[in-house]
Amino acid sequence: METFSLLTALREVKHAKKPEETIRTFIRTSKQPELPVVLLEDIGAEIGLILALVGILLGHYTHEPRWDAVGSISIGVLLIIIASILAIKLKSHLIGEAALPSEVAKIETAITSHAKVLHLINLRTEHVGPEELIVAAKVEFEHSLSVADISLVVNELEVLIRRSVPMALFIFIEPDISRQ
Structure with a gap:
């Protein structure tokens, strides 16, 4: 489900961004916050699932429960990073942003x-x-x-x-x- 959501978000971003614009530039400069928010959330979900899978598999095969904890902490750090990016991005929509x-x-x-x-x-x-x-x-x-x-x-x-x-x-x- 998360992959389908990510692919849909990427397709929508491709239609919304300018042809010469990268996805990273689109996220930074878009005046419409919906697409960057959905895209970052979907990317974070995919990376989080991979981190969880790696942590669980390492814990299972090494019989070391600390790998599960490392996976959980990694997901927490990922969430902090994404939340920080979104806070910076959305702050400008709350206080007004100058034209490009x-x-x-x-x-x-x-x-x-x-x-x-x-x-x-x-x-x-x-x-x-x-x-x-x-x-x-x-x-x-x-x-x-x-x-x-x-x-x-x-x-x-x-x-x-x-x-x-x-x-x-x-x-x-x-x-x-x-x-x-």
């Missing part, structure tokens, strides 16, 4: 490529869901623009950002003056 550097670069390019933008002062991103991103930016616009013109440019920037990073659900752009 490649996504941040696309957002920066979308903003700074606009002719009316003088300077991107500050940019923050945060995932609020697996495919939902908040973008907050402080932007210095050309000083000759009116409030109405800035409003139009902000609307254009929102379109550019969403075109480059479709998961940008909420976009907040604050006009400011650079203090450099």
